[in-house]
Amino acid sequence: MEIKRTITIKNEEDTKEFGLWLGQNARAGQVLALIGDLGTGKTTLAKYIAEGLGITDYIVSPTFTIIREYEGGRLPLYHFDVYRIGDPDELFNIGAHDYFYGQGLCVVEWADLVEEELPEDTMYVFIEYGNEEGERIYKCTF
Amino acid sequence: MKNNKFLTMAFESSCDETAIAILADGREVLSNVISSQIDIFKNYGGVVPEIAARHHLENINEVVDEALKKADVTMEDIDLIAVTEGPGLVGALLIGVATAKAVAFACDKPIIGVHHIMGHVAANYIEFPQLEPPFTALIASGGHTNIAEVKNYTEVEIIGGTRDDAIGEAYDKVARVLGLGYPGGPKIDKIAKEGNPDAIHFKRVFLEKDSMDFSFSGLKTAVLNHLNIAKQKGEEINRADVAASFQQAVMDVVTEKAVQAAKEMGHGKLVLAGGVASNSALRAILKKKCDEEQIKLYVPSPILCTDNGAMIGCAGYYKYKEGQRSGLDMDAHANMPLSKAK
Numbered sequence: 424m425e426i427k428r429t430i431t432i433k434n435e436e437d438t439k440e441f442g443l444w445l446g447q448n449a450r451a452g453q454v455l456a457l458i459g460d461l462g463t464g465k466t467t468l469a470k471y472i473a474e475g476l477g478i479t480d481y482i483v484s485p486t487f488t489i490i491r492e493y494e495g496g497r498l499p500l501y502h503f504d505v506y507r508i509g510d511p512d513e514l515f516n517i518g519a520h521d522y523f524y525g526q527g528l529c530v531v532e533w534a535d536l537v538e539e540e541l542p543e544d545t546m547y548v549f550i551e552y553g554n555e556e557g558e559r560i561y562k563c564t565f
Numbered sequence: 566m567k568n569n570k571f572l573t574m575a576f577e578s579s580c581d582e583t584a585i586a587i588l589a590d591g592r593e594v595l596s597n598v599i600s601s602q603i604d605i606f607k608n609y610g611g612v613v614p615e616i617a618a619r620h621h622l623e624n625i626n627e628v629v630d631e632a633l634k635k636a637d638v639t640m641e642d643i644d645l646i647a648v649t650e651g652p653g654l655v656g657a658l659l660i661g662v663a664t665a666k667a668v669a670f671a672c673d674k675p676i677i678g679v680h681h682i683m684g685h686v687a688a689n690y691i692e693f694p695q696l697e698p699p700f701t702a703l704i705a706s707g708g709h710t711n712i713a714e715v716k717n718y719t720e721v722e723i724i725g726g727t728r729d730d731a732i733g734e735a736y737d738k739v740a741r742v743l744g745l746g747y748p749g750g751p752k753i754d755k756i757a758k759e760g761n762p763d764a765i766h767f768k769r770v771f772l773e774k775d776s777m778d779f780s781f782s783g784l785k786t787a788v789l790n791h792l793n794i795a796k797q798k799g800e801e802i803n804r805a806d807v808a809a810s811f812q813q814a815v816m817d818v819v820t821e822k823a824v825q826a827a828k829e830m831g832h833g834k835l836v837l838a839g840g841v842a843s844n845s846a847l848r849a850i851l852k853k854k855c856d857e858e859q860i861k862l863y864v865p866s867p868i869l870c871t872d873n874g875a876m877i878g879c880a881g882y883y884k885y886k887e888g889q890r891s892g893l894d895m896d897a898h899a900n901m902p903l904s905k906a907k
Contacts, residue, residue: 461742461785461789462786462789462790483728483729483731484727484734486730486734486737486738487707487708487733487737488652488653488654490655491899491900492900517654517656518655518656
């Protein structure tokens, strides 16, 4: 997978700026994969993507429910956390493909666990810890 | 009807339990069968939706038979079918909803859909026959963390909720990084008893003044940072101390807000609901704070704290008595605000 841009995120303000930009430029049927360890800020980034879409609800963790849906923005947001999915085939059984090829933006946390089930044009953001406290490195395939 | 009592058969399959119960007159449990699948999920570090759905489907007929047998009634005796319609894992919910609708249609019984949270609240009506609304409720489970005002048997107003992780999610994630396994709640509660809750000070997040909302994501990150720093320094990690300190930080905030809400509402009653109500630290700290404020605390027994059919039957019974009905076009809803519960 080719990394086309690498962004150094110094703080939450930077996360916000990038998330808003992603949300404002998202199109229907897009799948955005967020890959990074626990605590790297995947849900925080998702929160700002939602804000960029114009969604005003609180973006709460989808860990327990696997999928959470948000209406009320420019596009619907389908927020996934697939950490607890044991086998990529299970995504099919919970109807994930209806979302992936639907009319909203899908943001998928822990997407590396189900990579083979994601659409070919999925956009990836790999999130890594930076050298400084609070610093993150975003490696993007777009 | 049997022995002149109104019988409700209730289905609950919102997550990892296939549960069916039969109640007499809404509050008396004749049978409460739970086919727990926790053992299956231990290998996966969480509930696996597809497996959940598949096992619900495999189990559900057997659980129906068992519930009827234990209650010593037949389908002819049943007056009402109640079922959890959301929120939860949609594949799992669908099995319960489809089965309940099939039974209602085949046996020509009325059916009522129930919001999962309303069920958790209603568990207390079963445990405490004298309990009546209004009261303040703290609902804490794998996917929910809410403070609510229970105005009457069918109306609940949420006044606070989590803005990121539910308590159960925070526990599961911290248990994951501590290598304790799933589900995180009981594992952390157990190991925390051997640890010092003051060993590490994790910041308590109260949010804005007077807010009844919660945020646990920062606490999870604080635990992660603590572990990473210790690892970098080559220090040994005392998992019991970390667990105890994390638990204390969660409970300080949760109990403070719940008791504050109970004081402000002035009903003099605080009711615990949901799986996290089984947490020993939560029970102990709340008991102390409620005693100080002369608030009566209600805590249901563990069997009624976990997802079960009886609580759904009780909540459904009161909706039915109020004249509410659902149709056979009822659907399962993964996300379902409480405002739609009526």
